[in-house]
């Protein structure tokens with residue numbers, strides 16, 4: 001998400017000590033695929049018996065840059081998978097969180113919620129993966145599994161508090177969760193996504209946040225072939241939204257503030273690409289769209305775009321997760337227009353977007369970086385100087 005707003009700022013510290021004790025006892029009794037099990041017969045690496053150290057890239061304050069740091073990962077529990085991370089996308093939410101732009105972030109902070117790697121170990125109750133499979137992790141790693149929303153495959157809306165992939169209270173280890181800017185992660189298999197072998201996995205990595213965040217509203221509001229969808233913002237999320245809208249055979253119109261992105265939008269199949277400054281276009285497109293998806297990661301005057309909706313159509317904000325400005329009740333009422341929020345997608349829906357994109361060869365446009373370049377990448381994202389997603393390459397980092 002550009003998008004995982006308050007992610008991680010839940011009712012954090014209550015019962016931290018209790019949680020840590022529970023985590024310690026869990027860690028002391030990990031249940032692995034042991035001798036005699038099917039998994040053991042496939043000669044997987046020896047299971048890790050307790051919490052273990054992993055090299056990560058962390059920031060220790062809103063203004064400090066990233067530096068290597070050792071973090072602890074929990075022992076692989078019976079339903080856990082251990083993933084050797086190969087790729088991690090850089091989402092604008094990572095920047096908001098690393099810099100405490102939504103609220104005060106707990107430090108040290110290891111962002112990263114677009115994660116793909118190879119399964120290196122599994123617990124003895126894992127059924128979805130075997131060692132050597134490719135797995136992805138998106139924006140969340142746990143939820144209660146019992147509430148109405150979890151039972152409806154909306155784990156990101158868990159009524160008891162979703163555990164997001166980073167900067168979220170870690171119910172197993174205590175402390176805060178650490179994300180994908182690191183070499184390994186342990187996660188419940190339910191929250192791991194099957195990634196297709198043989199695909200361009202580096203370029204699929206951003207689909208785990210940017211993909212599902214823009215796919216989910218198209219599904220929920222049932223964007224159909226021939227309908228008109230507006231995509232506001234042509235960044236990490238926006239460029240994927242264009243590709244997903246085109247794949248649905250909708251008529252896609254892109255609104256960007258960056259003139260040299262106009263051609264890219266057309267190349268990706270957009271019907272039209274416009275600058276925000278094009279007032280004539282705004283006049284022409286009044287009452288035009290069936291759906292508008294706003295991916296801009298900051299608040300901005302949105303009513304000018306809401307005015308472009310048809311009667312009964314919906315404007316979905318997935319990008320700006322702070323306070324919003326400038327909505328006009330009168331104008332919304334006269335057009336019976338809806339204004340909605342949407343947060344990533346559930347695990348089933350995340351698997352669906354991965355399978356959907358794999359079947360259609362839809363990937364993000366990416367630029368690979370080494371972990372030492374995260375600060376540079378952040379600066380370039382802020383400058384709108386990325387086409388269109390940075391992905392950290394841990395395969396080369398490991399060899400180095």
Ligand SMILES: [Zn+2]
Pocket residue numbers: 001002003004091092093094113139209210
């Ligand atoms: Zn994200």
Ligand SMILES: [Zn+2]
Pocket residue numbers: 143144145146147148149150151157158159160161
């Ligand atoms: Zn729940």
